[in-house]
Every structure is written in C-alpha cells, then in structure tokens.
Amino acid sequence: MTTAIQILVTGGEGQLGSELKFLATRFDGLQLNFTDLHGLDITNPTDVDNALAAVNYQYLINCAAYTAVDKAESEPDRAYAINATAAQTLATACARYGVKLIQISTDFVFDGKGHRPYTEEDETHPLSVYGASKEQGEHLAIEANPECLIFRTSWLYSSFGSNFVKTMRRLGSERHELNVIFDQVGTPTYARDLAKAMLEGINSGNALNEFGVFHFSNEGVASWYDFAQAIMEMSSLACKVQPINTFEYPTPAARPHYSVLDKRKFKETFGTTIPYWRDSLKACIETLDHEK
Numbered sequence: 148m149t150t151a152i153q154i155l156v157t158g159g160e161g162q163l164g165s166e167l168k169f170l171a172t173r174f175d176g177l178q179l180n181f182t183d184l185h186g187l188d189i190t191n192p193t194d195v196d197n198a199l200a201a202v203n204y205q206y207l208i209n210c211a212a213y214t215a216v217d218k219a220e221s222e223p224d225r226a227y228a229i230n231a232t233a234a235q236t237l238a239t240a241c242a243r244y245g246v247k248l249i250q251i252s253t254d255f256v257f258d259g260k261g262h263r264p265y266t267e268e269d270e271t272h273p274l275s276v277y278g279a280s281k282e283q284g285e286h287l288a289i290e291a292n293p294e295c296l297i298f299r300t301s302w303l304y305s306s307f308g309s310n311f312v313k314t315m316r317r318l319g320s321e322r323h324e325l326n327v328i329f330d331q332v333g334t335p336t337y338a339r340d341l342a343k344a345m346l347e348g349i350n351s352g353n354a355l356n357e358f359g360v361f362h363f364s365n366e367g368v369a370s371w372y373d374f375a376q377a378i379m380e381m382s383s384l385a386c387k388v389q390p391i392n393t394f395e396y397p398t399p400a401a402r403p404h405y406s407v408l409d410k411r412k413f414k415e416t417f418g419t420t421i422p423y424w425r426d427s428l429k430a431c432i433e434t435l436d437h438e439k
C-alpha cells in the first residue's frame with residue numbers, strides 16, 4: 148500500500164484554501180491538512196516550526212495572505228508581515244524540514260504598462276503596498292528556499308468567501324444600474340481551477356522537481372466591465388453595467404491597467420489544460436445558483 152502525500156495548507160479558510168478543501172477528497176493519494184489564522188498564524192515562526200516538526204509533510208501550500216488591497220495602503224506593516232516576512236518564515240522552515248513550498252503570488256507585482264501578456268521573466272514593478280509586499284514575499288521565499296514554487300495568479304473568485312462575482316450579484320439584484328471600470332484589463336480566475344491544477348501537479352509528481360515562478364490564470368482577457376457584464380448575464384440580472392474610467396472611481400491603491408499573465412510555462416510544465424474565463428465563471432455561477 149502506498150502512503151498518501153501529506154500536504155499542509157495555510158490560510159485554509161480563504162477562497163483558494165476552501166477550493167482545495169472542496170477538491171481534496173477527489174485525490175486518493177493526497178492527504179491535505181488545513182489550518183487558518185486561529186490554528187496556525189504564519190507570522191509566528193515558532194508555531195510554523197512546530198507545525199512542520201509534527202507531521203512529515205511533503206508539501207506546504209501557502210494560501211494565507213493579506214489580500215485587502217486598498218486597506219494595505221494604510222496598514223503596510225501588517226501587509227508586509229503576512230505577505231513578505233511570513234513567506235520567508237515558511238520558506239526557511241520548509242527548507243529545514245525538506246518540504247516543497249508552494250507560495251501564491253499575484254499579477255499586482257506588475258505595473259501594467261505592458262501591452263502583451265506578462266511572462267515570468269518580465270520585470271516586476273508593483274504600484275501598491277499589497278503588490279510590493281507580495282513581490283517581496285516572492286524574493287524572500289526564493290532567497291530562503293530556492294526549491295520553492297511561486298504561482299502568480301490574478302482576479303481570483305470562488306463560491307467561497309468574498310469576491311467581485313458575489314459583490315456584483317448582490318449589487319445587481321439591488322440596483323438598476325452600476326458603473327464598472329473598463330480600462331483595467333486582466334483575466335478572472337476561478338480559484339477552483341488553480342486549486343485543481345495544483346493538486347494535479349502534486350499528484351502526478353511533476354511539482355516535486357520544479358521550482359521558480361509560474362503564471363496561472365484562466366484563459367482569455369477581460370476588463371472589470373466585461374467581467375461584471377458577464378456576471379449579470381449569467382446570473383439573469385437585468386442590472387445595466389456602465390463602463391467608466393479608473394479616474395472616475397478613485398481607490399487608495401493604484402492597480403495595473405494591464406495584467407494579463409502568459410501561462411505557457413505552467414501549461415507546458417504541468418500539462419494543464421486551462422479553461423476559458425467565461426466557461427469557469429459559468430461553472431461558479433451555477434454553483435452559486437444551486438446554493439440559493
């Protein structure tokens with residue numbers, strides 16, 4: 148009998164963590180253990196060390212993060228503690244215990260001045276505290292543990308937690324009209340697709356020998372306006388979506404105008420077929436409708 152691959156998931160109650168939990172039972176060969184802030188605060192090095200000493204983990208998927216992009220502008224210390232210093236703590240502990248770390252990062256490491264999908268080799272230049280803290284987390288993790296994997300993703304949503312899809316559905320049912328930015332372009336990503344791709348990569352054994360930065364989002368390109376429009380259509384909401392410019396909706400944090408990720412490296416390395424963003428959105432909305 149082969150023993151299951153032991154995986155520790157931090158930030159297990161967030162969107163991505165919850166999707167991993169949802170999919171966990173579909174992978175017989177994987178044993179996932181979930182923790183969150185109250186069970187394992189990743190900013191506490193002693194607790195991190197104790198968690199890794201307790202079980203013979205082969206992987207740690209770090210889904211824990213400070214993700215409040217605008218709030219981070221006024222709470223930089225907390226954002227850096229969770230997104231940067233704690234990533235270093237996890238990477239150091241993983242190196243010590245021989246655990247493969249998968250650290251999740253973001254398209255917000257880019258400034259969005261590009262006009263073609265960003266590759267892993269493109270220079271980063273974050274515009275916000277959140278983006279800069281995640282960028283520093285990447286650097287510190289790689290420095291402490293060159294064997295780690297960094298998966299950058301974009302515009303995550305899920306049937307779990309709070310996100311743009313759920314906010315649009317709520318507002319769409321309350322209002323006749325909504326203004327949404329059309330000059331920020333990227334790719335929405337169903338967290339379930341990323342969770343599935345990660346578990347398949349681990350299950351196949353491919354992830355063990357890989358390291359470095361990889362990009363993963365759904366296929367295709369959309370503005371927030373297109374995304375909102377699709378959410379209304381697929382949710383059968385009559386709310387009219389009006390396109391507006393970024394300057395008409397000022398936020399504390401600046402966001403990249405263009406942050407489409409080139410996923411060629413991920414697809415070629417892990418043999419993943421990535422769904423088109425509208426197909427994945429439809430799947431998520433069906434799940435949400437089913438829950439109503």
Ligand SMILES: NC(=O)c1ccc[n+]([C@@H]2O[C@H](COP(=O)([O-])OP(=O)(O)OC[C@H]3O[C@@H](n4cnc5c(N)ncnc54)[C@H](OP(=O)(O)O)[C@@H]3O)[C@@H](O)[C@H]2O)c1
Nearest residue numbers: 158160161162163184188189211212214251253300302303
């Ligand atoms: N959301 C997006 O649009 C997006 C886009 C690109 C990349 N990403 C990245 O993708 C990853 C997953 O994002 P997500 O949307 O799933 O995030 P999320 O829903 O905000 O979940 C993050 C989880 O981390 C927990 N957490 C916060 N501080 C912690 C700590 N010190 N120790 C342990 N757990 C802690 C949070 O708990 P509390 O809720 O109790 O604070 C929450 O359960 C993150 O690395 C994020 O930066 C997200």
